[in-house]
Amino acid sequence: QVQLVESGGGLVQPGGSLRLSCAASGSIDRMYNIYWYRQAPGKEREYVAVATVSENINYADSVKGRFTMTRDFTKNTVTLQMNSLKPEDTAIYFCHARHYTGDNHYWGQGTQVTVSS
Secondary structure, three states, X not given: OXXXXXXXXXXXXXXXXXXXXXXXXXXXXXOEEEEXXXXXOXXXXXXXXXXXXXXXXXXXXOOOOOEEEEEEXXXXXXXXXXXXXOHHHOEEEEEXXXXXXXXXXXXXXXXXXXXXX
């Protein structure tokens, strides 16, 4: 069974930090690019970061310098360390796996991140 399971969301004050994790199982392997997306209330889902099959990490401009994504190919997990959080970072964060050919893709169930004082 193919699964992406996110964890680590919660409530944090502005300026604080959170660490999200995503565990992949089933047929998701190192041939998949793994993404973080987020969706705020009333807005479209937006790209946050990606860990590619070639071991590159790229970020959206809105999070560059504040968020750090890592990938552990042996454990088949990715993390998203989020620092200097802002209220506008409030969203449901989703893990997304897409085969490098584009043929298959999967979504996790999402984890809520709320930044508020």
